[in-house]
Amino acid sequence: MSTRIGILGYGNLGRGVECAVRQNEDMELVAVFTRRNPETVSSLTDTAKVCNIADVADWKDKIDVMIICGGSATDLPVQTPKYVRYFNVIDSFDTHAKIPEHFANVDAAAKETGHIGIISVGWDPGMFSLNRLYANAILPEGKDYTFWGKGVSQGHSDAIRRIQGVKNAKQYTIPVESALQAARSGDNPELTTRQKHTRECFVVLEEGADAAKVEEEIKTMPNYFADYDTTVHFISEAELLANHSGIPHGGFVLRSGVTGWEKENKHLIEYSLKLDSNPEFTASVLVAYARAAHRLSDEGQNGCKTVFDIAPAYLSAKSAEELRASML
Amino acid sequence: MSTRIGILGYGNLGRGVECAVRQNEDMELVAVFTRRNPETVSSLTDTAKVCNIADVADWKDKIDVMIICGGSATDLPVQTPKYVRYFNVIDSFDTHAKIPEHFANVDAAAKETGHIGIISVGWDPGMFSLNRLYANAILPEGKDYTFWGKGVSQGHSDAIRRIQGVKNAKQYTIPVESALQAARSGDNPELTTRQKHTRECFVVLEEGADAAKVEEEIKTMPNYFADYDTTVHFISEAELLANHSGIPHGGFVLRSGVTGWEKENKHLIEYSLKLDSNPEFTASVLVAYARAAHRLSDEGQNGCKTVFDIAPAYLSAKSAEELRASML
Secondary structure, three states, X not given: OOEEEEEXXXXXXXXXXXXXXXXXXXXXXXXXXXXXXXXXXXXXXXXOEEEEHHHHHHHOXXXXXXXXXXXXXXXXXXXXXXXXXXXXXXXXXXXXXXXXXXXXXXXXXXXXXXXXXXXXXXXXXXXXXXXXXXXXXXXXXXXXXXXXXXXXXXXXXXXHHOOOOEEEEEEEEEEOHHHHHHHHOOOOOOOOHHHXXXXXXXXEEOOOOOHHHHHHHHHOOOOOOOOOOEEEEEOOHXXXXXHOOOEOEEEXXXXXXXXXXXXXXXXXXXXXXXXXXXHHHHHHHXXXXXXXXXXXXXXXXXXXXXXXXXXXXXXXXXXXXXXXXXXX | OOEXXXXXXXXXXXXXXXXXXXXXXXXXXXXXXXOOOHHHOOOOOOOOEEEEHHHHHHHOOOOOEEEEOOOOOOHHXXXXXXXXXXXXXXXXXXXXXXXXXXXXXXXXXXXXXXXXXXXXOXXXXXXXXXXXXXXXXXXXXXXXXXXXXXXXXXXXXXXHHXXXXXXXXXXXXXXXXXXXXXXXXXXXXXOOHHHHEEEEEEEEEXXXXXXXXXXXXXXXXXXXXXXXXXXXXXOOHHHHHHHOOOEOEEEEEEEEEEEOOXXXXXXXXXXXXXXXXXXXXXXXXXXXXXXXXXXXXXXXXXXXXXXXXXXXXXXXXXXHHHHHHHOO
């Protein structure tokens, strides 16, 4: 069974999906939908059409799963409930606090029209969430830790760029090694997000800008930097482009727990990711769940799902028999 | 919904299940079945009855899930297909090569009688298998690595104990740090099980035994030790009891893969376990899947399943809403 994929939104994530589809023989990219004039956009995939987002309904019967690659702040809360009326859809909605509301909206629309919508797919939410769930189910008495990085935080980079005198900037979130070791120790320490991470900033100044003033403004910025151990490096635009144009990320999910009649035995479950490209990895997870959406839909299921609701075998191109023989 | 659990086979694993059931409020241990005279066996759980395995059919309607805690070599191939005729069952069958055959036997019996049988539950097979599947589905182009340890290998310890002049012995399988680093490097080296692990043996000699001869016999033992870097320490029985009576284990599952149009970006997915008690951790996984078996059975499903077939949410005592709000 081949899965016909559509991409809605053709930025970093959309291009990542295009690359991931190419790595899966049972997937085929049939169309890319953009808000821009399609004639100004060219896809990497020769056989895929580039279309305006306004024409998406014409593709109703030609796409098995639409992967919605918009942003969580304003795009996805509107797009996912809207387009699940036409297609099975996948999104990477990552505003953790608003997931219940988004789920309800997508679920209602998906059930009305008999489609599947899988939301909050990626690595956090996504693979990290799955690891939290499995580890908590196995070790009900214990403590969870999530560390992010080393990786680029788009939000923090943007915050620096809004400072007067800053031409360009990149911010890395870095897990604190001693905090990671403390989480692994089995002593179950209390660690705040702040104790667990430091922030490193690479900043290109506008000509004539006051470096000391910019550094002070970054380091005292409330919420973003004030309570963190923050380092600021001033570099040239050329250096920023040469050494900091990637979008790496990653992190660690740990659960430290106990078993035994007297809770005398300690256990540590650790999952970690080290990613050269955050959007391409997220896209790769989206594509695996697109396969699952297509299969679930073919089985007659509908409604909103998350990674918690999908049996792992649905993600793989291999048959159940092959999986049991080769991976169990 | 409370799940009434039975334990069949009351060794290290069975006792681990008993401890794990106690850590889960929605679980209740109702009976332990042993081949021994029940009057000579006492369980830790006051409210659980100890019964002879011959009387198991009497409990048909009083147990929601039977956790079968026998060995993979001779017990489980017979017991799981036999007892799935009376109960929903879980086992930890770990002879990887014989899983397809075991699956077929359990599936036929489970379908005939309308029960669920979940086989090969634990950490390898089990959580390691799940991580191999997820990582392969996300990164179809890449390489898998599994490392075991540091931990006690029962099979290797037994092999040493069979040597003349050996009174007692414990063998640890240890991952080679440089091989682990090579697997993490992204260079995707070929690494054999032998290159990835060393073996460390703690041996208690019988009085008058020839240490040099025993060491030679261990180090040249085909299959078990001959091709490994093996270290042998001779210690007293007291020292063995004091420092080596635990059953720790663990290991690492890694997938190193690429994404991008030119496959230019590297990614590393790593899952690891560090376990003070191998049987208690395995038991904790079995109990989580017992919860799933009970729910699936209540939904009217039947047949043989593996960890690949079970949606993660079934493992958790939390509702779908709670999971989305707290863990996604």
